[in-house]
Amino acid sequence: MGTATDDEVTSSGPITSGSIPAPTQAVGPLRDAYTASFEATCRSIWSIAPAGELVDPDDPGTPLTVEDCLADLDPGQGENFADPLIASAGGRADAADVAASLSSVRRLCVPGGGPCWSP
Numbered sequence: 760m761g762t763a764t765d766d767e768v769t770s771s772g773p774i775t776s777g778s779i780p781a782p783t784q785a786v787g788p789l790r791d792a793y794t795a796s797f798e799a800t801c802r803s804i805w806s807i808a809p810a811g812e813l814v815d816p817d818d819p820g821t822p823l824t825v826e827d828c829l830a831d832l833d834p835g836q837g838e839n840f841a842d843p844l845i846a847s848a849g850g851r852a853d854a855a856d857v858a859a860s861l862s863s864v865r866r867l868c869v870p871g872g873g874p875c876w877s878p
Contacts (some may be wrong), residue, residue, distance in 0.1 A: 760859060761808075767781045773838055777838065786837070788843045788846075789837040789840055789842070789843055789846045790834040790835065790837040790838065790846075791837070791843070791850055792837060792840075792843035792846040792847040792848040792854065793836055793837025793847065793853075794832065794833060794834045794837065794850065794872045795839045795844040795847070795855060796831060796846075796847040796848070796849075796850030796851045797829075797832050797850035797851070798832065798850075798854075799803075799851075800850065800851045800854035800855060800858075800873070801825050801828035801829050801832075801854050801857070801858065802825055804813050804825075804828065804854075804858050804867065805824070805825040805828070806814055806815040807841065807869060807873070807874050808869050808873070809869070809871075810870075811824055811825065812824055812843065812868035812869075812870060813866065813868060813869060813870075813876070814866065814868055814869075814870050815861065815862035815863055815866075815868075816839065816862070816863075816864055816866060816868050817862070817864055818863070819868075819870060820829070822870065823861050823867065826835070826860055828854060828857055828858050828861070830852075831857040836853060837849070837850065856878070858876070858878075859877070859878045865877055
């Protein structure tokens with residue numbers, strides 16, 4: 760068995776003189792951790808609302824549901840983290856940012872003067 764030449768190809772692409780194929784990272788666990796935390800955070804925020812609706816105090820006529828938060832989930836964002844634990848923390852932070860961005864004052868409240876959530 761010899762060494763790789765410029766013409767050899769591996770499953771990760773051609774090997775050129777002096778190059779080593781980059782390892783591929785398993786992205787499934789990163790996506791899963793990010794997604795699970797993002798979804799759990801959105802659901803936790805909306806859990807204060809018995810009817811499942813929160814409002815921006817400056818726009819109380821437009822109810823928001825957990826689906827408004829979940830609509831911004833991008834599982835691919837999990838790939839931006841080094842390991843599942845960090846991806847999980849990123850999912851929590853991103854979901855809180857999304858929820859806060861749904862309100863002009865970064866606060867969501869139960870309609871009719873109920874409890875409020877803010878990051």
